[in-house]
Amino acid sequence: MFGPGKATLLEAIRDTGSIARAGRRMAMSYKRAWTLVEDMNAAFAEPLVLSVRGGAKGGGAELTLAGTAILAHYRAVVAAAAFAGKAHLDAIEAALAQSDGE
Amino acid sequence: MFGPGKATLLEAIRDTGSIARAGRRMAMSYKRAWTLVEDMNAAFAEPLVLSVRGGAKGGGAELTLAGTAILAHYRAVVAAAAFAGKAHLDAIEAALAQSDGE
DSSP states (O other): OOOHHHHHHHHHHHHHSOHHHHHHHTTOOHHHHHHHHHHHHHHBSSOSEEEEOSTTTTOEEEEOHHHHHHHHHHHHHHHHHHHHHHHHHHHHHHHBSSOOOO | OOOHHHHHHHHHHHHHSOHHHHHHHTTOOHHHHHHHHHHHHHHBSSOSEEEEOSTTTTOEEEEOHHHHHHHHHHHHHHHHHHHHHHHHHHHHHHHBSSOOOO
16 A cells, blocks of 8 residues: 555655656656556545646645655654664574675 | 565475475465575575485475574564554554555
């Protein structure tokens, strides 16, 4: 439902103010970026992205408060998981034949 | 390098005592199961699976101590991540239009 690709797209929309520019930054087609935004807006009780077509500034897009909150929760999940599992991941890494630092 | 598929395969080998039976339990071809075992054994400094061909009992496979340890660390990572991220995952889940319990 919500994963690394959608989170990165939300960040790119927040940073660029545009679904089209966000898609380009991710080397994603405009259609694909729009489809993902529509999926997210439909999946959540409140839309995560607000887009305006045309207008004086040529339209644009921004995150709603809900979008900002979901993005923050997602990044917190990832950070908490990495922190909580670090000792065990280190143990697995140490047992590898060659550690390539990835 | 090591993820849910390989962890489940190790558990199936541990439970069935055989790479072939483990593969069948996972609806995976014998060749695929063997390839994954060979990958794991090559990736770690010590092999994770010990296999014996033929013999009185018709051969079989078991986890080494290293295999048991890596499996335990992996399951601990997953559990720690789920625990650490639960509050945020719950917040994302609560924001969904419909919660399907998945």
